[in-house]
Amino acid sequence: xxxxxxxxxxxxxxxxxxxxxxxxxxxxxxxxxxxxxxxxxxxxxxxxxxxxxxxxxxxxxxxxxxxxxxxxxxxxxxxxxxxxxxxxxxxxxxxxxxxxxxxxxxxxxxxxxxxxxxxxxxxxxxxxxxxxxxxxxxxxxxxxxxxxxxxxxxxxxxxxxxxxxxxxxxxxxxxxxxxxxxxxxxxxxxxx
Amino acid sequence: xxxxxxxxxxxxxxxxxxxxxxxxxxxxxxxxxxxxxxxxxxxxxxxxxxxxxxxxxxxxxxxxxxxxxxxxxxxxxxxxxxxxxxxxxxxxxxxxxxxxxxxxxxxxxxxxxxxxxxxxxxxxxxxxxxxxxxxxxxxxxxxxxxxxxxxxxxxxxxxxxxxxxxxxxxxxxxxxxxxxxxxxxxxxxxxx
DNA sequence: TTCGTCATGTAATGGGTTACATGATTAC
DNA sequence: GTAATCATGTAACCCATTACATGACGAA
Numbered sequence: 001x002x003x004x005x006x007x008x009x010x011x012x013x014x015x016x017x018x019x020x021x022x023x024x025x026x027x028x029x030x031x032x033x034x035x036x037x038x039x040x041x042x043x044x045x046x047x048x049x050x051x052x053x054x055x056x057x058x059x060x061x062x063x064x065x066x067x068x069x070x071x072x073x074x075x076x077x078x079x080x081x082x083x084x085x086x087x088x089x090x091x092x093x094x095x096x097x098x099x100x101x102x103x104x105x106x107x108x109x110x111x112x113x114x115x116x117x118x119x120x121x122x123x124x125x126x127x128x129x130x131x132x133x134x135x136x137x138x139x140x141x142x143x144x145x146x147x148x149x150x151x152x153x154x155x156x157x158x159x160x161x162x163x164x165x166x167x168x169x170x171x172x173x174x175x176x177x178x179x180x181x182x183x184x185x186x187x188x189x190x191x192x
Numbered sequence: 193x194x195x196x197x198x199x200x201x202x203x204x205x206x207x208x209x210x211x212x213x214x215x216x217x218x219x220x221x222x223x224x225x226x227x228x229x230x231x232x233x234x235x236x237x238x239x240x241x242x243x244x245x246x247x248x249x250x251x252x253x254x255x256x257x258x259x260x261x262x263x264x265x266x267x268x269x270x271x272x273x274x275x276x277x278x279x280x281x282x283x284x285x286x287x288x289x290x291x292x293x294x295x296x297x298x299x300x301x302x303x304x305x306x307x308x309x310x311x312x313x314x315x316x317x318x319x320x321x322x323x324x325x326x327x328x329x330x331x332x333x334x335x336x337x338x339x340x341x342x343x344x345x346x347x348x349x350x351x352x353x354x355x356x357x358x359x360x361x362x363x364x365x366x367x368x369x370x371x372x373x374x375x376x377x378x379x380x381x382x383x384x
Numbered sequence: 385t386t387c388g389t390c391a392t393g394t395a396a397t398g399g400g401t402t403a404c405a406t407g408a409t410t411a412c
Numbered sequence: 413g414t415a416a417t418c419a420t421g422t423a424a425c426c427c428a429t430t431a432c433a434t435g436a437c438g439a440a
Contacts, residue, residue, distance in 0.1 A: 004419050012317040021401055026421055057408065057419045090332065097326035125204040134289035140282065143346055147339070154335055196391050216428050218393055249391045249436065 002059040003029055029062055037068030077103050084114035104162055112155040119148055194251040195221055221254060229260030269295050276306035296354055304347040307340055314340070 001009075003026055011019040020028075032038045041061045064072070076099050082088055089111045096104050122145050130138075193201075195217055203211040212220075224230045233253045256264070268291050274280055281303050288296050314337050322330070 002419080003421095012313075012320070022419090022421075023402075023423090024400060030421095057406090059419070093332055094329055096328035121204075128204070136288035137286055139350070140285055147342075150339075150342070158331070194391080195393095213429055214391090214393075215395090215430075222393095249434090251391070 002061050004059075006062075032068070033062070036065060037071055038062045039065055073098070079107060079110065083107065084110045101162065101165075105159070108155055108159050108162065112152060112159070115148055115152050115155070119145065119152070122148070194253050196251075198254075224260070225254070229257060229263055230254045231257055265290070271295075271299060271302060275299065276302045293354065293357075297351070300347055300351050300354065304344060304351070307344050307347070311337065311340055311344070 003022070007019055007022065007025055029038065033040055039062070041063055042058060076092065076095055079092075083092060084107075089107070092107050096107075122141065126141055126145070133141075195214070199211055199214065199217055221230065225232055231254070233255055234250055268284065268287055271284070272280075275284065276299075281299070284299050288299075314333070318330075318333055318337070325333075
């Protein structure tokens with residue numbers, strides 16, 4: 001798709017991502033083209049649904065190259081040391097539909113243990129400072145800890161679901177292809 | 193206190209804030225000095241608990257000036273247009289102990305309505321895109337929304353507590369002074 | 385004697401935003 | 413005719429991080 005559309009999607013569809021500004025997005029797309037992961041298709045038009053002639057500024061439609069797709073899949077699979085941090089994790093999770101089960105398990109479990117570490121620290125510091133802080137600060141910490149605990153529970157559910165190989169919510173039950181090497185069970189598109 | 197100590201506190205005590213690096217902290221303190229909100233006290237030492245002579249590198253202890261305190265209180269009270277965003281709110285909340293009840297109410301209610309706006313948007317976009325996304329993306333959105341809903345409930349509790357003028361948790365019940373113009377009810381220090 | 389922690393600081397870099405420029409098209 | 417939205421892009425800036433430099437002290 002083209003830049004503008006991409007940004008809108010990031011804005012609305014995925015609530016978790018903050019939308020990047022154009023000042024970030026367009027230069028970024030350009031570098032991806034230079035690196036060979038994307039190609040620009042200065043698509044005059046391909047399917048005009050009730051075409052009102054040319055129109056507007058020429059859209060630049062970006063498409064993944066073969067190399068780009070390969071690289072992307074590599075990125076999803078190979079989890080670096082900070083793959084468990086908030087934003088990294090959310091990004092990975094958003095593309096779970098394109099990964100295999102074992103990758104998903106690794107990421108989910110990694111995230112969980114990361115959060116458990118964090119909980120440890122929070123509990124420790126809370127115990128240490130308990131008496132020396134005012135009620136509001138304490139309340140803030142308490143709420144923060146509960147948020148983390150809640151995410152751990154969420155992860156537990158997801159891991160369990162993943163393990164038993166089941167769809168987690170009612171949701172749509174259409175059929176679709178694409179998805180490498182995992183018999184297309186849990187994460188397939190719900191697209192018609 | 194001095195820079196190093198300040199940073200440690202931000203690291204451990206307040207779990208919510210990410211700790212700033214020294215590269216941020218020290219220059220920042222310097223500018224605050226220049227602006228007149230802080231003064232450096234190249235404190236040789238004031239209370240050596242079992243003083244082992246001079247020792248180490250000279251600590252630079254920072255202290256609020258009168259102007260600084262005034263400025264700070266102004267910042268807490270006068271909420272700008274983005275005072276309801278995540279980090280701004282957390283920062284404000286952390287200093288609730290130093291504010292008056294009506295400021296607290298304004299901030300809490302502002303935050304809540306901000307979150308409710310956000311919920312609206314999320315609900316709308318979720319309804320719009322429901323069928324076009326895979327289960328994982330949907331699950332991510334769902335979890336995000338529930339997080340926001342949870343924070344709204346939290347705020348409701350806090351507002352209610354604030355309104356009826358009560359301490360929200362068991363906590364310590366010591367007495368202390370300092371706190372301007374609000375009869376020292378809910379947010380006072382729990383310090384011994 | 386070496387390592388960890390205390391303590392302060394600087395320079396290079398990174399990753400993002402804001403504000404602006406451009407211009408056509410659609411909706412009121 | 414005027415505003416909002418579509419659509420792409422650039423330049424200036426901001427805020428924070430990383431990596432480094434310096435050095436003394438205490439503990440293993």
